[in-house]
Amino acid sequence: MNKDCQKMRDKMASHLFGALSRRDEDALTQHIAGCSECRKHMQALGDEQSLLRECAEKVDAGMGPREERMLEAVKRFNPRESTERIMPRRTIVPVRIAKLAVAATLLIAAGYFAGRFLAPPPVDIERLQAALEPIIRQSVAEQMSRDRDRALERHAVRLKKELARQLHDALNEFAAGTLAASRAATEQRLAELIRLIEAARTVDHYQVAVAFERIESNRLQDKTRFGEGLVRLTSHRNEMPGNKQ
């Protein structure tokens, strides 16, 4: 393949889409006539184009059913449901599940092999026990001490609360007694006061009645004296010389 062939092969693709000038078309036709390789290439490109067209026709022939399926989906579509739930017949979910499964398998396998090959040799139990015993003893003692302190603390708190409660109750009781005694004394004093007031009022009434009686008797005496006076005055007048008839 020479330089001309390379150029012509570039033009062949344009030829397929009808994008060559008349001059280039003539040049291509002339070249193909004399070059079997390029003729084969041109033939292959033509075959591929035919194949693409046939494939497109087949796909186009399936457009009717596809449209029907789409229209059916449009009819059935409920806007309240999310798009993701309605749609894909093929979703990413299985891939995710598979991905998780692969990850889980890899983790298990890694754990198994790590345990098998990287685990430390078995330890001497007695030595381990001897080494751990004082630590465990100390830890247990510390734990017991902590527990005891906590229990004492809890007990002290409980006692404190109980004492406070008892004091509160006693104070309440004392206050209630004092209040009752105070109320009785007050009532007694009030009753005595009322009695005294009543006695005073009775005495006042008596004195007022006596006063009224005196006034009445005085008034009667005055009236009698006034009548006697008038009689005396009348007799005096009659006895006067100028008044004799």
Added chain:
Amino acid sequence: MKKIHFSVQIFCSQSSLERYDVKGLLLSGQSDENLVHASRSGDRDAYAVLAKRHYKRVFVACLGMLGRVHDAEDIAQETMLKGLLYIGDLRKPSQFGSWIVKIARNDCISLIRRRSYANKLIAQRPVPPDDTLAPYQDVRQAIEKLPPDARLPLVMYYFGGENVRDVAQELNLSRSRVYQRLRAATKQLHRLLEKQGDVI
């Protein structure tokens, strides 16, 4: 549009409306904008017409990005349902087509990311066999192996109606840029098919 439907209902009985799908006929003549408004007010038939009108465009975009028919169908269907769910958020109802394709592309990118992450641990799941496409397994595999930049214009060109102008518009590229990508994709596809031993 509702007025038209109502006036037709005055002259036709309900049964004849359903029998001859008069509503469907009426809706199919409506603009995207009207259909979007009707869909927003809860007219599921209007959205069905809208979805049907743009389904192929969405499907081809998905196929171009994903390279697999089954994946493309899944994502295209998901996209259409998302469109129904979020049609209230569409700012320009006349641009429903571009909006829905954008959603599809985002979904495709999301799927590619999820899949590339999942593939690091587990091999890709097998695609369910499709008898109608069995003879084209080699070319389909080759298409799948193409890089997305090359595959998208190639798929849109062959599966979307062989119109470079539309492909350029859809991908917001110049025509010369689309031709360049188509040429590159054709060469890569040829190499892949040669490797698979399908080509002379």
